[in-house]
Amino acid sequence: MSCEIGETVEVISIEDGMEGSYFRAQVIDRSPGRRTVRYQTLLADDGSPLEEVISVRRLRPPPPTVVARFHLGDMVDAWHNEGWWVGRYVRREGPKYIVYFENEAPGNQHVSYPKAQLRVHQEWKELEEGGNWNRLLLLQSDHPGLLWLFWLLVEVSSACFLQLVLVVEQSKYGDGMAWFRGCLIGKGCFGRVYVANLKKPKSRYNSFPPILAVKSAEVSVSSSIQKEKEVLNNLRGCRNVIRCFGEEITTGENGQMVYNLLLQYGSGRTLADLINKSGRNGLPIEERRRSEYELHCWSEEEDVSCFSVEESDTEETGSSNNPLKL
């Protein structure tokens, strides 16, 4: 793009902790290969709009507005701290959309946004003559025998040219007998967690819910999640604890054996998320009572000493349909 004086642009940040986010600005001066920009939302220390001289390679035009429904797994831009941050839509909680940020860029891995704060993620491809916007769409199909998930790279601007791109992240660990591996929703110390959808969600022989969370690791390093399965099996029937639907070995793209733990998909958040979100006053009292009861119940049944939970004199509160992942 030419980036003439007066043009509105988006600047990609390279600052620590803000990498990959976009901030809107206006070009106010130019020199070969560089532009001086004035940000629309970022302020300097004295409160005036921040100005910066940057390489033209960090600039792109503002993306065109695209009206579309978001699907689980779609890449989205979320409006956060005065800029646009790239993440993946992984869950819906009522009117809120939960976006997963792989590198915790906005300070947390999972953040919820109203739809108005999200836009379709598009990538700018610089060409000799101008450039093109590429849009990533997630395609889903129930047709067995076909690879279920593809990314469609749609060139939005010019002649609607389509190109299929395989999602490496999803295919890496392979699909199960009855389920397709969907997008990555989190990474822990012992494995990666994916959304999984049933191949035949309407079959009456299904023993799984239509959507699962699958925690996976190569068999050689899966002892911890195998242990987790034992613990979850012992807690079977315990309310508010994520259910385990068993285990399965899949074959990864390089022929590696992958251990998968099939879990109830937690539409709630983790206890850590809940505590972080509660701010300085901590958990609301009802949540605190419920959590104390859950942890207490866990420690009594399993003698899990790593949870140092005080005996709670609170009464058991009503059961929840949104299990917390502890």
Ligand SMILES: Nc1ncnc2c1ncn2[C@@H]1O[C@H](COP(=O)(O)OP(=O)(O)OP(=O)(O)O)[C@@H](O)[C@H]1O
């Ligand atoms: N059953 C589930 N349903 C929905 N999301 C889940 C589920 N299990 C895990 N996740 C998501 O995946 C992330 C990683 O989970 P995982 O259990 O691997 O690690 P962790 O509990 O965050 O940390 P650690 O590795 O220390 O146990 C979680 O933070 C959560 O956001």
